[in-house]
Amino acid sequence: MGAGANGGKSIGGVVLGLEGISLAFGGVRALQNVSFDVREHEIRAIIGPNGAGKSSMLNVINGVYHPQEGTVTFNGVKRRDVNTHEAAAQGIARTFQNIALFKGMSVLDNIMTGRNLRMKSGLLAQAIRIGPAEREELQHREAVEQIIDFLEIQAYRRTPVGRLPYGLQKRVDLARALAMEPKLLLLDEPMAGMNVEEKQDMCRFILDVNDQFGTTIVLIEHDMGVVMDISDRVIVLDYGKKIGDGTPDEVRGNQAVIDAYLGVSH
Amino acid sequence: MKRNRNLIILCVGLLAGLIAPLATGASDPGFYIEVLLGGLMAGVLYSLVALGFVLIFKASGVFNFAQGAMVLFAALSVARMAEVMPLWLATLLAVGIMVVFAFIVERLVLRPLVNQDPVVLLMATLGVTYFLNGFGQTVWGSDIYEINLGIAKEPVMILQSVFQGGILINKDDVAAAIAAVVLVALLALFFQKTKTGRALRAVADDHLAAQSIGIPLNRIWVIVWSVAGVVALVAGVIWGAKLGVQFSVSQVALKALPVVILGGFTSIPGAILGGLIIGVGEKMAEVFLAPIAVKAFDLAGGGIENWFAYVLALLFLLVLPEGLFGEKHIDRV
Amino acid sequence: MLYRENGQFKTTYRQDQQMLPILQDRIFMALLLLFVFGAGPFIFSDYLFLSILIPFLILALAAIGLNLLVGYCGQISLGHGAFMSVGAYAAYNLALRMPQLNFLVVLILAGLIAALVGLLFGIPSLRIRGLYLAVATLAAQFFMDWTFARVKWFTNYAPSGSVSTATIDIFGWTVDTPVRKYLFLLAVVTVFALVAKNLVRGHMGRAWMAMRDMDVAAEVIGIRPVYAKLTAFGVSSFYVGVAGALWGFVYLGSWEPLAFDINLSLNLLFMIIIGGMGSILGSFFGAFFIVALPILLNQAPEWLGIHMSTAMVSNLEAMIFGSLIIFFLIVEPQGLARLWAIGKEKLRLWPFPH
Incomplete structure (x- = not known):
């Protein structure tokens, strides 16, 4: 799998554009005038040292944080601010750096929550259950089962997520996001804390998702090997500023990026 | 900033409410000041109970619903023991009992429930x-018991030359207020000047960090619950001396919950100021607002003071969720 | 040996999603229902009906209601006694002012009114959480206590503020004897428990639980907090309102202003802590426990030949409740329902535990 990994895959137009994003918490400036775009069907990585503002960037994209300046254009709709659930309704899904699964629920129920946006049966229908609500439930269960098969977690359907090992929890987190059938998938350090095998599995899943479902992916990752292998383009943040943007090869050769990572005295 | 704007609006509103009875001529100044003093007096007690809440919340993250039960228990201990021994000895023994209680709570409730969700801890204190x-x-026993502090209960008339009819105040109220002020001053000294006090503040800021530099968390909890027990004791004795020691004393805690909302969960000045605001506010509402409401809505009596504090707290929650002096948190994902 | 799921293969998702996927559980439930509906009315005594079963059934319904909010949606409430009172007074006024209404309609309307009030007091939950919400719900408690004690219209200008209800009549079937009350309540509670179970199994229930477990993540996958929290408040208060109406009409018959005070709210909370948060079955366990323990405490000393004053008994009761709350929170936060589940798990493996 060569750099870019875009053998045969067709990258489309811009689906997500960020312009002049600035975000501050009190006096701390997490992001300063950051602009970049994401094209349809590509895997876009965000890298940078700790505290560079990577997670904040994702939080801006799906509306957890609201930037003080700048605009986010998704699917041609330009906005400054968006609610998280609106972002979800527009087709943006997300996994979390520190797994944010619903601990009291089984694997199956966790993934089923990803279908909630698509489930329409009302209070009364659900109260009676027999009839439309049950039909809807079964129909979505089937969609969820496909994702369970895809991510190879059939054995854990009924297990409470809290009891799963870390690597599998990360997989369920991904499954829940996939259940939303997102147009844009944001992955916050999907491989953090994994061993080599788990990382390989996760890489394969990410590439398969990108390939089979045509999902556009933005991911944050610290493992440079992984980033350089699977992403089409990379953006580099440092101290809330964008210092590099381009294909893995371009970024690798960028002096500012090398300085930021190797630590050059300023 | 939005918070500051809201704070100003609330303060202006509170002040307007405070002076409304005078400004509209609904009350003569002498009576008004009596009501005000009565409110302040109740407020001092609320402050004391709220102080116990805040101490415990700061140091152990526990929203201690049992603070009122502690007030009752301490007051009962003093009242019953004072029947067979001098008051000072009974009080001293009661302090000892509250320390033992703190030990037991730390061992049997706090330690097993460490790092649990605040709501779980709240429910545990309901059990307590x-x-x-x-x-x-x-x-x-469950009768009404007396605590005699040896202060005359007859009201004293003061400022007869200033206001028509003068102002009635109770000596024991004045003594109570002084006791409360002394207690708060002692607490402030304890927190600022002693080694234990510094450790307490460190724990309040960050449990884990404090533990990692060798501050024994469990001992701190015992100390804080003991201090809260002593605060409860003072509140209980003042309250008991005034109205008798009985079950209803424990209900004063329910009045102190809104106080911590007003003042902010972690602020000692907030607890004191909040207590005074609630004390004065509900007294003013009961005396000046309730008759109007009774007439307008044909009510079977006033009783606004039963919920006034809560509605005020609810208002604060909606416009100023961190309270007057609270801290704001940022959610991270 | 009897309790095995070997050989029960699910071939469709529908079978897999059943409420009781194991055959033996379904048989047990069928037998239980047959017993309580068919045999119960003939073999239980009036004392059992009046002092245990009737309060138990109503409180179980209220506990289910509170559990939907606290156990499933993770929103604390210390004021659910108030929503019971809303249901009770709403039913009283509806029955009084519109006597032509069937009691079933009154019951549903009372529930809906309680749901509206619950929604109103649930609005703060959109901005505040945890401890702050606890205080906000207490505001509901004290405000409603005051309203029904002071606003004369609600008590039909009764001088003492106490109200009494007429006998319930459902299409000519009067609910007056203990047996009939029991049967009526049993039917109502069975239906409501089933509905609750359906709700928590559906996407609404999952939205509640998602809100409870990790609210930020729930929002990120598109669950609207407004929708999840307010439906939980609404449905929960509906249940509790219906329970309140039943409490007033079937159990109390007549009641004083402070019949639904904060102690009732706290008792409801204890039921779900002891019974099991986030469990419909647990709500039944908890309600039974809270109803039965005081009776046991009253009787036990007599059996042992010890005399105890009523004050002593109630103090003892408070101590036992308090200790049990702490015990369950520490040792088994999921309450009796969890113990039941563990028991079943053991039974499944018995007699070969490995």
Whole structure:
């Protein structure tokens, strides 16, 4: 799998554009005038040292944080601010750096929550259950089962997520996001804390998702090997500023990026 | 900033409410000041109970619903023991009992529930409340008991030259207010000047960090619950001396909950100021607002003071969720 | 040996999603229903009906209601006694002012009114959480206590503020004897428990639980907090309102202003802590426990030949409740329902535990 990994895959137009994003918490400036775009069907990585503002960037994209300046254009709709659930309704899904699964629920129920946006049966229908609500439930269960098969977690359907090992929890987190059938998938350090095998599995899943479902992916990752292998383009943040943007090869050769990572005295 | 704007609006509103009875001529100044003083007096007690809440919340992250039960238990202990020994000895022994209680709570409730969700801890203190109320009344009895502080209860007339008819104040109220001020000053000294006090503040800022530099968390909890016990004791004795020691004393805690909302969960000045605001506010509402409401809505009596504090707290929650002096948190994902 | 799921293969998702996927559980439930509906009315005594079963059934319904909010949606409430009172007074006024209404309609309307009030007091939950919400719900408690004690219209200008209800009549079937009350309540509670179970199994229930477990993540996958929290408040208060109406009409018959005070709210909370948060079955366990323990405490000393004053008994009761709350929170936060589940798990493996 060569750099870019875009053998045969067709990258489309811009689906997500960020312009002049600035975000501050009190006096701390997490992001300063950051602009970049994401094209349809590509895997876009965000890298940078700790505290560079990577997670904040994702939080801006799906509306957890609201930037003080700048605009986010998704699917041609330009906005400054968006609610998280609106972002979800527009087709943006997300996994979390520190797994944010619903601990009291089984694997199956966790993934089923990803279908909630698509489930329409009302209070009364659900109260009676027999009839439309049950039909809807079964129909979505089937969609969820496909994702369970895809991510190879059939054995854990009924297990409470809290009891799963870390690597599998990360997989369920991904499954829940996939259940939303997102147009844009944001992955916050999907491989953090994994061993080599788990990382390989996760890489394969990410590439398969990108390939089979045509999902556009933005991911944050610290493992440079992984980033350089699977992403089409990379953006580099440092101290809330964008210092590099381009294909893995371009970024690798960028002096500012090398300085930021190797630590050059300023 | 939005918070500052809201704070100003609230303060202006509170002040307007405070002076409204005078400004509209609904009350003559002498009576008004009596009501004000009565409110302040109740407020001092609320402050004391709220102080116990805040101390415990700061140091152990526990929203201690049992603070009222502690007030009752301490007051019962003093009242019953004072029947067979001098008051000072009874009080001293009661302090000892509250320390033992703190030990037991730390060992049996806090330690097993460390790092649990705040709501779980709240429910645990509900359990403590029930247990302590049951236990206290089993051991000490469930009648009304007196605490005699040796202060005359007759009201004194002052400022007769300034206001028509003068102002009635109670000596024991004045003594209570002084006791409360002394207690707060002692607490402030304890927190600022002693080694334990510094450790307490460190724990309040960050449990884990404090533990990692060798501050024994469990001992701190015992100390804080003991201090809260002593604060409860003072509140209980003042309250008991005024109205008798009985079950209803424990209900004063329910009045102190809104106080911590007003003041902010972690702020001692907030607890004091909040207590005074609630004390004065509900007294003013009951005396000046309730008759109007009774007439307008044909009510069977006033009783606004039963919920006034809560509605005020609710208002604060909606416009100023961190309270007057609270801290704001940022959610991270 | 009897309790095995070997050989029960699910071939469709529908079978897999059943409420009781194991055959033996379904048989047990069928037998239980047959017993309580068919045999119960003939073999239980009036004392059992009046002092245990009737309060138990109503409180179980209220506990289910509170559990939907606290156990499933993770929103604390210390004021659910108030929503019971809303249901009770709403039913009283509806029955009084519109006597032509069937009691079933009154019951549903009372529930809906309680749901509206619950929604109103649930609005703060959109901005505040945890401890702050606890205080906000207490505001509901004290405000409603005051309203029904002071606003004369609600008590039909009764001088003492106490109200009494007429006998319930459902299409000519009067609910007056203990047996009939029991049967009526049993039917109502069975239906409501089933509905609750359906709700928590559906996407609404999952939205509630998602809100409870990790609210930020729930929002990120598109669950609207407004929708999840307010439906939980609404449905929960509906249940509790219906329970309140039943409490007033079937159990109390007549009641004083402070019949639904904060102690009732706390008792409801204890039921779900002891019974099991986030469990419909647990709500039944908890309600039974809270109803039965005081009776046991009253009787036990007599059996042992010890005399105890009523004050002593109630103090003892408070101590035991308090200790049990702490015990369950520490040792088994999921309450009796969890113990039941563990028991079943053991039974499944018995007699070969490995």
